[in-house]
Every structure is written in C-alpha cells, then in structure tokens.
Amino acid sequence: MTEKTHENRIAVVTGAAQGIGRELAVRLAARGAKVALVDLKKPVETASLIGDTAIAIEADISNESGWKHVAQLVERDLGEVDIVVNNAGIYPNIVIDELDLDVWRRTFAVNLDAHYFSAKQFLPSMRRKKWGRFVNFSSNSIGIAITGLSHYMAAKMGVIGFVRGLANDVAADSITVNAIRTSSRKACGSSRQSSVLPSQPTSQARSSFSRATTRHSSPGRHLSSTAANTRFPEPFRSAGDPYPAVVLFPKRHTP
Numbered sequence: 001m002t003e004k005t006h007e008n009r010i011a012v013v014t015g016a017a018q019g020i021g022r023e024l025a026v027r028l029a030a031r032g033a034k035v036a037l038v039d040l041k042k043p044v045e046t047a048s049l050i051g052d053t054a055i056a057i058e059a060d061i062s063n064e065s066g067w068k069h070v071a072q073l074v075e076r077d078l079g080e081v082d083i084v085v086n087n088a089g090i091y092p093n094i095v096i097d098e099l100d101l102d103v104w105r106r107t108f109a110v111n112l113d114a115h116y117f118s119a120k121q122f123l124p125s126m127r128r129k130k131w132g133r134f135v136n137f138s139s140n141s142i143g144i145a146i147t148g149l150s151h152y153m154a155a156k157m158g159v160i161g162f163v164r165g166l167a168n169d170v171a172a173d174s175i176t177v178n179a180i181r182t183s184s185r186k187a188c189g190s191s192r193q194s195s196v197l198p199s200q201p202t203s204q205a206r207s208s209f210s211r212a213t214t215r216h217s218s219p220g221r222h223l224s225s226t227a228a229n230t231r232f233p234e235p236f237r238s239a240g241d242p243y244p245a246v247v248l249f250p251k252r253h254t255p
C-alpha cells in the first residue's frame with residue numbers, strides 16, 4: 001500500500017491532462033493529497049482516475065488571469081494550496097532561422113512565466129502557514145547538443161535560475177523550491193513530432209519528485225546530495241555537462 005505521506009496537503013498540478021503531469025497527479029493523490037488538475041482543456045480523464053479528491057480545472061497558466069482562476073476554484077473547492085507542480089510545458093521544435101517572436105514569447109510564457117505567476121499567487125498563504133512546496137520542471141535538454149530548441153532551452157535554463165533565486169527568497173518561511181530536469185529516451189522536442197515524448201515519467205523523475213514534495217523535506221535538509229549525483233544514462237549526457245539531473249534547493253542562507 002502507498003504510504004500516505006501527503007495526507008491533508010492540497011496540490012496544484014499543471015499540464016495534468018496527460019504525460020508526466022497526469023502520472024504525478026495520480027501519485028500525489030495516492031499519497032493522500034487533494035489535487036487540482038489544471039490544463040488547457042479540463043483534465044477530466046485524470047480526474048476520473050483519482051476520484052473525488054481531485055478537481056479538474058480548465059485554465060491557461062501562461063498568464064496571470066489563468067492563475068487567478070485556478071486559485072479561486074482551488075480555494076473554493078479544496079482549500080489553501082500547499083504544493084504547486086509547475087509541469088505544463090510546450091516544446092515547439094523550430095530552428096533559430098525560422099523562430100519568430102511569437103513562438104519565443106509563448107515558449108517563455110508557458111515554460112517560465114507560469115512559474116513566476118504561481119509563486120506570486122500562492123506565496124502569501126504559504127508564508128502565513130510557514131509551509132509550501134514548488135516543483136518546477138526544467139529539462140535535460142539544456143545540457144545536450146540538439147537543434148531547434150534555443151527558445152525552449154533558454155526558458156528551461158531560466159527555470160533553474162528562477163528556482164535558485166526563489167528558494168533563497170522563501171527558505172526562511174520553510175518553503176522549498178526545486179527544479180526537476182526530466183530526461184527522456186529521446187530528448188524533449190528532439191523531433192518535429194511531439195509524440196516522441198513518452199507518456200510515462202522516467203523513474204528518475206518519479207523518485208526526485210517524491211522527495212521534492214514530501215512533507216518531511218525541509219529547507220534545512222540537504223536533499224541535493226544524492227539527487228545531484230544522479231547520473232544521466234550515457235545517451236543523455238553531453239561532455240562537460242555541468243548540471244545535475246535534479247536540482248534541489250534551498251539552503252537556509254541568503255546569497
């Protein structure tokens with residue numbers, strides 16, 4: 001039986017209609033969390049996998065009004081948010097010669113701005129409660145040689161920077177902020193067909209995620225020691241890639 005490590009926690013999972021988001025939402029629910037499932041179209045299938053401890057919300061998380069809508073429904077139907085999983089992502093594969101500003105901006109809005117909006121939305125109540133968890137999805141692709149993803153890599157690198165900075169800002173209130181660098185058999189966006197992405201998360205993502213949201217993880221604990229040493233399978237490592245597969249923060253001190 002799954003240990004109820006997340007009982008009485010309320011989690012928001014973006015991009016919960018399919019893929020990694022769906023899997024994580026189901027697993028959070030199995031651990032006892034009530035889960036708000038957010039996607040561009042109401043993720044009703046995921047909700048039906050979970051049952052009455054989940055609500056399905058249609059929202060575009062790339063803008064502030066989308067997040068306000070999410071907050072309103074979650075607080076009305078479930079309560080104050082404890083855990084935010086910023087999983088929703090897009091990965092249009094377009095080489096720089098053809099990349100227009102709209103795609104650049106949209107990629108940033110979904111993959112990075114959303115993380116900022118979620119923090120602005122839920123930090124006040126987390127600070128009051130002195131407990132909160134953010135799990136923000138970066139990507140293994142930032143460390144490998146791959147074409148057509150300059151905009152995506154820039155945004156996913158931005159996630160790492162934002163996570164570091166945010167973690168420093170909120171550590172004193174027992175709020176943790178972690179980034180997950182998911183890897184895949186074929187890296188995200190490595191083909192022009194989005195179907196190259198697996199529908200199931202990697203085992204690495206599963207174990208990292210579990211540690212990043214657990215109620216026992218605290219800002220003072222150095223969760224990074226083992227996770228940061230996680231080795232990429234050889235095909236996903238590039239020579240001299242300085243970034244660990246998973247970045248787990250924060251420490252208590254300010255920079």
Ligand SMILES: NC(=O)c1ccc[n+]([C@@H]2O[C@H](COP(=O)([O-])OP(=O)(O)OC[C@H]3O[C@@H](n4cnc5c(N)ncnc54)[C@H](O)[C@@H]3O)[C@@H](O)[C@H]2O)c1
Nearest residue numbers: 015017019020039040060061087088089137139182184188
């Ligand atoms: N799967 C991989 O191999 C892989 C590798 C590296 C990184 N990642 C990252 O992991 C995360 C999940 O990947 P996945 O493979 O499950 O992706 P996916 O494409 O299967 O699912 C992403 C979900 O996000 C939703 N979404 C997109 N834009 C949205 C918006 N504006 N508002 C609300 N929802 C939105 C989509 O509708 C979709 O349901 C992404 O951030 C991705 O960049 C995945």
